[in-house]
Amino acid sequence: MNQFAHNKLVSFIWSIADDCLRDVYVRGKYRDVILPMVVLRRLDTLLEPTKAAVLEEVRFQKDEMKATELDDAPLKAASAYVFFNTSKWTLKQLHATATNNQQILLANVEDYLNGFSDNVKEIISRFKLLEQMRHMANKQVLLDVLEKFISPYINLTPHPVEDPDGNTLPALSNLGMGYVFEELIRKFNEENNEEAGEHFTPREVIHLMTHLVFDPIKDRLPPVMTIYDPACGSGGMLTESQNYVIDPEGSIKASGDVYLYGKEINDETYAICKSDMMIKGNNPENIKVGSTLSTDEFAAQRFDFMLSNPPYGKSWNSELKYIKDGNDVIDPRFKVELADYWGTIETRDATPRSSDGQLLFLMEMVGKMKSTRDSAVGARIASVHNGSSLFTGDAGSGESNIRRHIIENDLLDTII
Known part of the structure; x- marks a missing residue:
């Protein structure tokens, strides 16, 4: 990813705070939502291609193996990562099936977060992400924030994609993801005079x-x-x-x-x-x-x-x-x-x-x-x-x- 694309991506993510969170959080608390949501969306994009394989493995273990507890190793193999999500949801599906009822959306979001492997659940817990989701649902902005993070005009995936205007959005490598994190942290620190x-x-x-x-x-x-x-x-x-x-x-x-x-x-x-x-x-x-x-x-x-x-x-x-x-x-x-x-x-x-x-x-x-x-x-x-x-x-x-x-x-x- 070149510097122009990097700056454009950071600016888009930064704008989500002003567009959706201005009346819900004080400026110093924007990072409590934006940073964990960037992490969540990145994990979500990585798991999207193997979602069907993971769900099939869940079905196999429950229906054919009669397992009362899921075996992590085959699920990791199915997802191709050391983490996985066993719920039926992705962030795009959560948004696509959402109504104006924020509490139903919140229940689906909680089901999605609870479907992650334990190592991701610990990250969610450290970020206090569930608390932020509940707060955004109560303030009627959860759907807006989800919509921004799944926007076809930004690419948080490791593969090039085309936006609705026909422009190619470059892949975001793992190294590039690290740069995005650090730039966001730097900007938040400047905002908070840290x-x-x-x-x-x-x-x-x-x-x-x-x-x-x-x-x-x-x-x-x-x-x-x-x-x-x-x-x-x-x-x-x-x-x-x-x-x-x-x-x-x-x-x-x-x-x-x-x-x-x-x-x-x-x-x-x-x-x-x-x-x-x-x-x-x-x-x-x-x-x-x-x-x-x-x-x-x-x-x-x-x-x-x-x-x-x-x-x-x-x-x-x-x-x-x-x-x-x-x-x-x-x-x-x-x-x-x-x-x-x-x-x-x-x-x-x-x-x-x-x-x-x-x-x-x-x-x-x-x-x-x-x-x-x-x-x-x-x-x-x-x-x-x-x-x-x-x-x-x-x-x-x-x-x-x-x-x-x-x-x-x-x-x-x-x-x-």
Whole structure:
């Protein structure tokens, strides 16, 4: 999809808010409807071609196998994705059979949402989409919003389509879908006077990070790669890394499997990330929701590559009880072994001041590096920080201990 088509698609989606939601939501709440509806419509378009096959599999299991509970594996095979919908509805059918009775439409919408596989239901729950559907039905705008999202003048499918005027609408690739999400999030953040960087990292920065991480060892990459982001947001850094190493026209052209892992605390961005993983054929179960600092979700795992843009300048005081008991560090991720003046090895505190937790995310990644015993190239990390990571903290402080640990173990490659 070229830039013109991308901008046109984003502008159309953006206009839905003004056309349908202006008197129903305050401007700051438009995103609560638009973002989940974009996700829903994208999933809906992907499942449309195999709808009949999925319904036939449902009939087979119920009528011929006499199943009381449906078996997910054949349904996933029928849908050709790791998700499916067993209801009779698509968004187009919901609109086509709708009347002016919004409550009947809402009942059909609920039946449609309940037909999704559990992994999509979790996304729906995180978005609080059912609540939004009910609110729109009560305000008599649900049908209008559905009509906009199934408009023949926009294409959220992975295939080119022709609009009613005979113009070809380009396919929306999975990568293009990611760009649409990020542009919408950026626009909503501007509307709400939020920092755009809180939700996504500019693509130019990600491109620089992927080059720094992969290019120096591009001829020695492991045949199977794992990539981890402990503050993954909407997943842009993970998927861009994957795209870079497997791009058949790129400089690496990796042919092996690439497995993505991440954790995100914000329900909305987690839902976007998980849906993106499902759409692209990655394992959505590798994306976890919750605080990386309070729960070590991937304690037993070590990764080949880690890229992250963790939150900086934000307090981690709410996580303090999971990391420290008084002055004692109770989470082993945030302890380091350092030699004192006489060469005696001591366990030291590796926690920064509670007003800024970015170095905790760095320690989370350092602790999950594969050793050279497990991988010939060990592990590589790229992390975005502000300047405070370089100079805050006196000698002997947690920040200083973290820097000593990294430098004395020869873990630092480049600072830009």
